[in-house]
Amino acid sequence: MTETTMLECQQLGWSTRGQSILRAVDLRVRQGETLGLIGPNGSGKSTLMRLLAGVLTPSAGAVRLEGRDLASLRRREIAQAMALVEQQAETADRITVRDAVELGRTPWLSALRPWGAEDDAIVRSALEVVEMSGFAERDWLTLSGGERQRVHIARALAQRPRILLLDEPTNHLDIHHQLGILQLVARLLVTTVIALHDLNQAMGCDRLGVLHQGQLVALGTPAEILTPSLLRDVFGVRATFLTDPADGSRIIRFHPLS
Numbered sequence: 001m002t003e004t005t006m007l008e009c010q011q012l013g014w015s016t017r018g019q020s021i022l023r024a025v026d027l028r029v030r031q032g033e034t035l036g037l038i039g040p041n042g043s044g045k046s047t048l049m050r051l052l053a054g055v056l057t058p059s060a061g062a063v064r065l066e067g068r069d070l071a072s073l074r075r076r077e078i079a080q081a082m083a084l085v086e087q088q089a090e091t092a093d094r095i096t097v098r099d100a101v102e103l104g105r106t107p108w109l110s111a112l113r114p115w116g117a118e119d120d121a122i123v124r125s126a127l128e129v130v131e132m133s134g135f136a137e138r139d140w141l142t143l144s145g146g147e148r149q150r151v152h153i154a155r156a157l158a159q160r161p162r163i164l165l166l167d168e169p170t171n172h173l174d175i176h177h178q179l180g181i182l183q184l185v186a187r188l189l190v191t192t193v194i195a196l197h198d199l200n201q202a203m204g205c206d207r208l209g210v211l212h213q214g215q216l217v218a219l220g221t222p223a224e225i226l227t228p229s230l231l232r233d234v235f236g237v238r239a240t241f242l243t244d245p246a247d248g249s250r251i252i253r254f255h256p257l258s
């Protein structure tokens, strides 16, 4: 079976003020997969996500979206294909939760295709999925950090993208909503790239890419990647593996090296 590449980058790099932040990243995201990005603080996960989303312009190499150079595509075309949920996306505007989610429909609207009942239904469904329906009329500024995160995810879902880029989407969320978002991502047929800090949660991804000091140092299945030696070399921790008696799945416990 031939697998379709949704998003790829070749020799991708990004520098700022003469400092190289990301170097020579080669990556292919396959249709339908959930690709997790892991790595220590400052290793370049958010920078890579922003380059893949077209928010940042590469200093070297290129990103291809469904085979086409991202640099040659219009913003609207990119937004119809990809939605990015950033780590600290904020808005200072006084808008309601519903308004914030309705923004997700923007790439699909035009003079010939004005707002309609279908858009209302998509927004309603996105709010339901993140359990925020009861907050629709609330002022965005009054939301807690976790509630804002869920609204951002609803906005991205309302965009109906083919590729979802999620930068630490479980940040700020209580455990119920962390599991809810991860289950949702696993259920979605949409191709997903997700940056995660919790390595036990990362184990649920189809493949993992490991960033270390601005380079992609490993790529493979969670079982291939999450080995004691990689966890020692990249994260500086000693790992032991346990088995969950409930379902036989592996759990990692972490300890200081010394």
Ligand SMILES: Nc1ncnc2c1ncn2[C@@H]1O[C@H](COP(=O)(O)OP(=O)(O)OP(=O)(O)O)[C@@H](O)[C@H]1O
Binding pocket: 016, 021, 039, 040, 041, 042, 043, 044, 045, 046, 047, 048
């Ligand atoms: N605009 C910028 N100017 C200067 N340095 C930057 C800029 N953006 C990112 N960096 C630096 O690039 C490195 C990678 O940052 P990035 O946010 O991509 O890391 P990350 O892996 O997402 O980290 P974290 O896990 O802490 O969120 C960091 O050292 C950061 O300080």
